[in-house]
Amino acid sequence: MDQVSFEQLIRDDRAARESKRWRGTLLEYLELVRQDPSLTKLAHGRLYDMILRHGVADILQSDDPRVKRLYKDESLRVYDFFRDEFFGIEKTISQIVRYFHSAALKGEESRQVLYLMGPVGSGKSSLVEKLQRGLEALEPIYVIEGCPMFEEPLHLLPRHLRKEFEKMLGVNIEGDLCPVCRYRLKSEFNTKYEEFPIVTRTFSKRNRAGIGVVPPVDPNNQDTSVLIGSEDISKLDLYSEGDPRVLDLNGALNVGNRGVCEFIEVFKNETEYLHAMITATQEKVIPAPGRHGMVYVDTCIVAHSNEAEWQKFKADHTNEAILDRIVVVKVPYNLRLSEEVKIYEKIIRHSDFHAHVAPHTLEVASMFAILSRLEPSAKCDLMTKLKLYNGAEVVEKGKTKKLDVHELRDDTKREGMSGISTRFVMKALDNALSDNIEGNCINPINVREALISMVKETELPDDTRKLYLEFLQDVLHKEYLELLEKEITKAFVYSYQEQAESLFQNYLDHAEAFVNRTKVKDRNTREELQPDEGFLKSIEEQIAIIGSAADGFRQEVIAYLWASSRRGERVSYRSYEPLKEAIEKRLMTSVRDISRIITKARTRDEEQTDKYDAMVENLLSGGYCRSCVDVVLKYAANNLWKD
Ligand SMILES: Nc1ncnc2c1ncn2[C@@H]1O[C@H](COP(=O)(O)OP(=O)(O)OP(=O)(O)O)[C@@H](O)[C@H]1O
Numbered sequence: 001m002d003q004v005s006f007e008q009l010i011r012d013d014r015a016a017r018e019s020k021r022w023r024g025t026l027l028e029y030l031e032l033v034r035q036d037p038s039l040t041k042l043a044h045g046r047l048y049d050m051i052l053r054h055g056v057a058d059i060l061q062s063d064d065p066r067v068k069r070l071y072k073d074e075s076l077r078v079y080d081f082f083r084d085e086f087f088g089i090e091k092t093i094s095q096i097v098r099y100f101h102s103a104a105l106k107g108e109e110s111r112q113v114l115y116l117m118g119p120v121g122s123g124k125s126s127l128v129e130k131l132q133r134g135l136e137a138l139e140p141i142y143v144i145e146g147c148p149m150f151e152e153p154l155h156l157l158p159r160h161l162r163k164e165f166e167k168m169l170g171v172n173i174e175g176d177l178c179p180v181c182r183y184r185l186k187s188e189f190n191t192k193y194e195e196f197p198i199v200t201r202t203f204s205k206r207n208r209a210g211i212g213v214v215p216p217v218d219p220n221n222q223d224t225s226v227l228i229g230s231e232d233i234s235k236l237d238l239y240s241e242g243d244p245r246v247l248d249l250n251g252a253l254n255v256g257n258r259g260v261c262e263f264i265e266v267f268k269n270e271t272e273y274l275h276a277m278i279t280a281t282q283e284k285v286i287p288a289p290g291r292h293g294m295v296y297v298d299t300c301i302v303a304h305s306n307e308a309e310w311q312k313f314k315a316d317h318t319n320e321a322i323l324d325r326i327v328v329v330k331v332p333y334n335l336r337l338s339e340e341v342k343i344y345e346k347i348i349r350h351s352d353f354h355a356h357v358a359p360h361t362l363e364v365a366s367m368f369a370i371l372s373r374l375e376p377s378a379k380c381d382l383m384t385k386l387k388l389y390n391g392a393e394v395v396e397k398g399k400t401k402k403l404d405v406h407e408l409r410d411d412t413k414r415e416g417m418s419g420i421s422t423r424f425v426m427k428a429l430d431n432a433l434s435d436n437i438e439g440n441c442i443n444p445i446n447v448r449e450a451l452i453s454m455v456k457e458t459e460l461p462d463d464t465r466k467l468y469l470e471f472l473q474d475v476l477h478k479e480y481l482e483l484l485e486k487e488i489t490k491a492f493v494y495s496y497q498e499q500a501e502s503l504f505q506n507y508l509d510h511a512e513a514f515v516n517r518t519k520v521k522d523r524n525t526r527e528e529l530q531p532d533e534g535f536l537k538s539i540e541e542q543i544a545i546i547g548s549a550a551d552g553f554r555q556e557v558i559a560y561l562w563a564s565s566r567r568g569e570r571v572s573y574r575s576y577e578p579l580k581e582a583i584e585k586r587l588m589t590s591v592r593d594i595s596r597i598i599t600k601a602r603t604r605d606e607e608q609t610d611k612y613d614a615m616v617e618n619l620l621s622g623g624y625c626r627s628c629v630d631v632v633l634k635y636a637a638n639n640l641w642k643d
């Protein structure tokens with residue numbers, strides 16, 4: 001049974017591949033082009049169409065109010081091609097796509113190198129790889145059979161006829177035949193170009209078809225054959241000088257023809273290399289090895305490196321000519337908490353990491369990564385900034401004026417260009433797991449510990465290390481305890497949601513009456529009452545809004561919710577972030593004593609045991625496992641509710 005299905009699978013696959021394969025002559029290919037001129041797209045145009053074809057939307061079309069808040073004055077496009085794999089770097093991606101767009105229109109960009117610059121682990125290689133995988137998934141392209149560079153078949157058309165063909169086909173014909181095909185045309189086909197065989201070919205990185213890669217080259221072996229191929233020494237005796245049969249056109253720029261050519265850590269290479277790279281984009285030709293003239297290439301050159309290399313390169317004035325031919329796109333680290341979490345979820349999904357991940361684990365690790373990347377601001381502390389960057393609405397303690405995320409961003413210089421990398425965090429997650437094999441679970445507590453020991457062990461400037469340890473041991477410790485208390489409160493309070501909603505409704509009724517100097521109608525008795533200021537204050541004081549600040553806050557709340565309901569949004573206790581926080585804290589206070597007593601108790605009476613068990617059940621159904629429930633509750637008992 002199994003064997004049959006294996007065989008079937010293989011047969012079907014082969015048949016499917018065969019059916020896609022095409023073989024014909026140039027004459028037949030010309031007919032195909034007449035029907036579909038887009039077959040002759042150049043490299044940049046093909047890449048641009050590939051990206052666009054998956055779909056594009058404006059970021060403001062998102063349903064997420066946080067996103068709407070963050071991007072309210074910007075028009076930023078989001079490309080589905082990148083969407084499932086890249087998070088929080090929409091701006092970078094839109095700059096990359098803009099490059100492809102102008103290049104596809106044969107603007108200046110089509111003759112420039114796309115250069116991605118950013119800190120380690122910011123996703124540069126992954127972005128290039130995504131483009132390469134995209135090409136591999138495309139339908140095959142038509143190439144001259146046997147051409148080492150998978151040439152566009154129209155190159156076979158002689159110069160003097162091209163104008164006419166261009167008119168008939170509605171395409172632009174660019175480029176000349178490579179020496180290898182030129183030789184074959186003469187010797188095998190007696191210059192009858194219309195009979196030259198044409199085949200289809202899929203892009204493949206492994207087979208070096210349409211995708212070339214140039215790793216940083218060994219400085220002792222600076223030989224341009226890596227880029228442009230070489231002459232096969234063993235054949236030099238067989239053929240006379242200048243015979244193209246000795247050519248091995250297998251350099252990265254050759255095989256990247258029609259697709260992409262990637263330069264890894266580009267500025268580690270000698271200038272000689274860079275010049276070849278620049279000529280390839282600027283002039284769209286590269287030298288053939290030996291004495292074989294120049295070869296036309298159509299490839300999109302994508303280079304990347306980190307900022308230090310770039311700065312060093314830029315500082316050298318002799319490099320000006322090269323600099324002028326580079327489109328720089330910065331790839332900074334993501335700075336949005338929700339998106340950072342998605343990065344680790346993605347990496348974990350694609351790895352062999354199969355442990356349980358307790359709630360808030362990736363969140364806490366991500367907070368650390370982002371804190372390390374933020375520039376300090378005089379307007380607020382870093383944790384507040386982190387929340388604002390995540391799209392939250394934050395009112396500073398005791399004030400009513402909301403902080404503006406755009407103002408904060410404008411004050412920064414190179415935010416996101418340094419700090420902790422995604423790889424560092426992934427290592428910490430791995431370490432936390434290897435320290436907890438028996439639990440097979442990572443949680444905020446063991447991950448924070450792992451991060452602390454990694455920071456202590458890593459080579460870092462002293463003040464940086466100190467700062468990172470402060471984030472971990474102080475800022476995140478407090479932040480996590482707050483999260484944890486909220487979580488335990490929720491698990492303790494029967495119907496938390498309803499209680500929060502009812503506090504919210506009450507608050508609104510009374511705040512509105514207070515602001516409008518009217519009375520509150522009791523929902524049950526319909527009795528008219530004075531607004532209960534004591535109640536309002538009991539909520540507001542949770543977020544340190546006291547005294548005269550309260551008036552402003554109440555007006556703000558009413559105006560905000562009024563505006564959202566006019567926009568047709570459903571208003572709930574979660575709608576206005578500062579009020580949500582106040583309500584949750586109020587709920588926490590109301591059960592704090594009982595939470596503390598029951599969680600900390602060494603022995604519990606029957607009623608307490610029931611409550612405790614119900615709480616544990618709630619946590620389990622909220623995503624905890626047996627092992628991490630124990631850990632976090634012990635942690636809460638020791639760290640929360642200090643006696
Ligand atoms: N914004 C992001 N969205 C999604 N994944 C990301 C993001 N940033 C980094 N990653 C992930 O982090 C890992 C490291 O990224 P990658 O290797 O592409 O970095 P790099 O910039 O090439 O680093 P280096 O300079 O060290 O070569 C990859 O798994 C990548 O997918």
Ligand SMILES: [Mg+2]
Pocket residue numbers: 124125126
């Ligand atoms: Mg890389």
